[in-house]
Amino acid sequence: MATRQTQGLARLMRAPAIILLFVWMIVPLCMTLYYSFLNYNLLNPGMTSWAGWFNYQYFYTDPAFFEAIRNTLVLVLGVLLITVVGGIAIAMLIDKPIWGQGVVRILVISPFFVMPPVAALIWKNMIMHPSYGVLADVARFLGTSPVDWFAQYPLTSIILIVAWQWLPFATLILLTSLQSLDTEQMEAAEMDGAPAYARFLYLVLPHMARAITVVILIQTIFLLGIYAEILVTTNGGPGTASTNLTFLIYRAARLNFDIGGAAAGGIIAVVLANLIAIFLMRAVGKNLD
Amino acid sequence: MGQITLQGVTKRFGEIEVIPPLDLTIEDGEFVVFVGPSGCGKSTLLRLIAGLEDVSDGRILIDGQDATEASPAKRGLAMVFQSYALYPHMSVRKNIAFPMKMAGVPKAEQDRRIEAAAKALNLTNYLDRRPGQLSGGQRQRVAIGRAIVREPAAFLFDEPLSNLDAALRVGMRLEISELHNRLKTTMIYVTHDQVEAMTMADKIVVLQAGRIEQVGSPLDLYHSPRNVFVAGFIGSPRMNLFGGAAAAEYGAQTIGVRPEHIRISATEGKWRGRVGVSEHLGSDSFFYVEDTGLADTITVRSTGEVDLHHGDTVWLTPDEGKIHRFDKNGDRI
Numbered sequence: 001m002a003t004r005q006t007q008g009l010a011r012l013m014r015a016p017a018i019i020l021l022f023v024w025m026i027v028p029l030c031m032t033l034y035y036s037f038l039n040y041n042l043l044n045p046g047m048t049s050w051a052g053w054f055n056y057q058y059f060y061t062d063p064a065f066f067e068a069i070r071n072t073l074v075l076v077l078g079v080l081l082i083t084v085v086g087g088i089a090i091a092m093l094i095d096k097p098i099w100g101q102g103v104v105r106i107l108v109i110s111p112f113f114v115m116p117p118v119a120a121l122i123w124k125n126m127i128m129h130p131s132y133g134v135l136a137d138v139a140r141f142l143g144t145s146p147v148d149w150f151a152q153y154p155l156t157s158i159i160l161i162v163a164w165q166w167l168p169f170a171t172l173i174l175l176t177s178l179q180s181l182d183t184e185q186m187e188a189a190e191m192d193g194a195p196a197y198a199r200f201l202y203l204v205l206p207h208m209a210r211a212i213t214v215v216i217l218i219q220t221i222f223l224l225g226i227y228a229e230i231l232v233t234t235n236g237g238p239g240t241a242s243t244n245l246t247f248l249i250y251r252a253a254r255l256n257f258d259i260g261g262a263a264a265g266g267i268i269a270v271v272l273a274n275l276i277a278i279f280l281m282r283a284v285g286k287n288l289d
Numbered sequence: 290m291g292q293i294t295l296q297g298v299t300k301r302f303g304e305i306e307v308i309p310p311l312d313l314t315i316e317d318g319e320f321v322v323f324v325g326p327s328g329c330g331k332s333t334l335l336r337l338i339a340g341l342e343d344v345s346d347g348r349i350l351i352d353g354q355d356a357t358e359a360s361p362a363k364r365g366l367a368m369v370f371q372s373y374a375l376y377p378h379m380s381v382r383k384n385i386a387f388p389m390k391m392a393g394v395p396k397a398e399q400d401r402r403i404e405a406a407a408k409a410l411n412l413t414n415y416l417d418r419r420p421g422q423l424s425g426g427q428r429q430r431v432a433i434g435r436a437i438v439r440e441p442a443a444f445l446f447d448e449p450l451s452n453l454d455a456a457l458r459v460g461m462r463l464e465i466s467e468l469h470n471r472l473k474t475t476m477i478y479v480t481h482d483q484v485e486a487m488t489m490a491d492k493i494v495v496l497q498a499g500r501i502e503q504v505g506s507p508l509d510l511y512h513s514p515r516n517v518f519v520a521g522f523i524g525s526p527r528m529n530l531f532g533g534a535a536a537a538e539y540g541a542q543t544i545g546v547r548p549e550h551i552r553i554s555a556t557e558g559k560w561r562g563r564v565g566v567s568e569h570l571g572s573d574s575f576f577y578v579e580d581t582g583l584a585d586t587i588t589v590r591s592t593g594e595v596d597l598h599h600g601d602t603v604w605l606t607p608d609e610g611k612i613h614r615f616d617k618n619g620d621r622i
Binding site: 182184187188189190191192193194195202203206209 | 391
C-alpha cells in the first residue's frame with residue numbers, strides 16, 4: 001500500500017464491506033430512534049401518532065426503570081468479579097502439569113458449550129429447586145431447611161448461573177496468557193527471594209493484565225444483554241427484583257405490545273452501554289496499547 | 290565468602306542420568322567457567338547449584354554449609370539468565386530494587402546500592418526506562434545490576450552473552466572480567482564458547498555428557514589436555530588430530546598438533562600436502578592443507594606473510610616438542 005494508486009484501490013475494495021456494516025448498524029438504530037417518538041402499540045397498529053418525549057418520560061418515571069439499571073450493573077459486576085477471580089484461580093490450577101490434564105481442561109471448558117436457556121433450566125430444576133434440587137438435598141442432609149433460591153435471592157441466583165457459564169471463557173483466555181509467561185522470569189524472581197504470593201502479585205498479575213482487560217471488555221458486552229437466563233428462571237421477578245434493562249424492554253415490547261416504549265428503552269440501553277464502554281476504555285483500555 | 294563444593298552430585302530425569310556422580314570444589318573468589326558442547330549438562334549443573342533443579346543424589350555445600358535442600362533464595366546466590374529474565378512491566382530501577390525489596394532492605398539503602406550499581410554499569414541515564422526500551426547490551430547490564438545489589442556469595446551466569454552480537458560480546462566479556470577483578474566474588478559462568486572460557490576463566494571445567502573431562506587453568510588445558518576431547522575442544526582453530534602410521538611413529542594411537550605448532554614450507558619438510566583454502570588476516574595466515582594422507586585437512590597457522598596459493602604443493606613439519614600423544618582410550622600419554 002505504498003503508492004497513492006494502491007491506496008485508492010485498497011479503499012475501493014474495502015468499501016463494500018464497510019458500507020454494509022455501516023448500513024446494518026445505522027438503519028436499525030435510526031428506526032428505533034424514530035419509533036421511540038411514536039405512540040405505536042401492536043394491539044392497535046392503525047392508531048399511530050407522534051408522541052414526542054412521552055415514551056422516554058414514561059420509562060423514566062417507571063419505578064422499575066431505576067431498579068432495572070441497578071440490577072443490570074449488579075449483574076454485570078457480580079459476574080465479572082466471580083469469573084475474573086475464579087478464572088485466575090482455575091487457570092493457575094490447570095496450568096500445572098497433572099495427570100489427565102486434557103480431560104480436566106475439557107471438563108472445565110464444557111459449560112461454555114451449553115446454551116443459556118438449557119443451562120438455566122438445569123440450574124432451575126436440578127440444582128436450585130427447593131424440593132428436588134441438589135442444593136436442597138445438601139441442605140436437608142445438613143439438617144437445615146432448603147433455600148428457595150429464585151424466590152429469596154433471585155438476582156444472586158441469576159448471577160451464579162451466568163457466572164458458571166462464563167467462567168470457562170475467562171479461564172481459557174487467562175490460561176493462554178499464563179502459559180506465555182516466561183519461566184526464566186519466574187525462576188529469576190525465585191532466586192531474588194520472592195515468595196509465591198510476591199511472584200503472583202509482581203509478575204503473574206501484571207503479565208495477565210492484558211488478558212484480564214480482554215475478559216472484562218468482552219464479557220461486559222455480553223452481560224449487558226443477559227436475557228434468556230432471566231426469562232427461563234425468574235421471569236424478572238419476584239416483582240422486578242431480577243429485571244434488568246434488557247428484560248424490561250422485552251416486557252414493554254412483547255408483553256405490553258408497546259413498540260414505542262420498548263424503542264425508547266432500547267435507545268436508553270444503547271446510551272448506557274456506550275457510557276459503560278467509554279468508562280471501561282478509560283479505566284482498563286490502556287492495558288491494550 | 291563463596292566457596293562451593295559439590296560432593297557426588299547426580300541428576301536424573303526419570304531413567305536418564307544426565308549428570309553422573311560428580312565432585313568439584315570452587316574456591317572463594319574464583320572465576321570458574323563450565324564449558325562444553327550443547328547438551329553436555331553444563332546448564333543443568335548450574336541450575337543444580339542455583340537450586341532451580343533438585344539433585345537426585347549427593348550434596349552441595351556453600352561455605353561449608355549443606356545447601357542441598359535449601360531454597361534458591363536461601364542460598365545467597367545471584368543468577369544472570371540467558372534471556373536476561375528482566376521483569377518487563379517494571380522500570381530498570383524497580384528491576385534492580387526487586388531483590389532488595391523482597392529482602393526488606395531499607396529504602397535509603399536500596400537507593401544507595403541502585404545508584405552505585407547504575408554508576409558502575411553505565412545505567413544512570415536509563416533507570417526510569419522499561420526493559421523493552423533498552424538494547425541487548427543494556428538489558429544484560431540491568432540483569433547484572435540486579436545480581437550485584439544482592440551482594441551474593443557467588444554469581445551464576447548462564448550463557449549471558451549468547452544473545453548479543455559479536456562486537457558487543459567482546460565488550461561485555463571485558464566488563465564481566467573487570468567486574469570480577471573489582472568485586473572479588475566467586476563467579477560461575479556457563480558457556481559453549483571456548484574463547485569466552487579461555488579469556489575469562491581462572492579455572493575451566495570441561496564437561497561432556499555430564500562428566501568432567503578436565504579441570505584446570507586455561508593454559509593448563511591448552512598445554513596439556515588430558516584427553517582427545519579436551520584437546521579438540523580447547524584452542525582456536527582446533528587442534529589437528531590424526532592416527533595411523535604417523536601416530537604409531539610416536540608410539541601413540543592418536544597424536545595432536547596445534548595449528549600454531551606446524552611450520553609450513555614450499556620446499557622441504559616432513560609431510561607433503563596441497564594448499565586448499567587460505568585465510569590471510571594480516572597478523573596471521575591460516576592454511577587448510579589437503580591431500581596429506583593423515584587427515585582430511587590439516588590447519589596450519591603461520592605468522593606474517595607467506596606467499597602460498599590454492600593448489601601449491603607444500604611441506605609441513607610439526608614442532609617435535611609440542612606434539613600431544615594419546616593412547617587408545619584417548620587419554621594423554
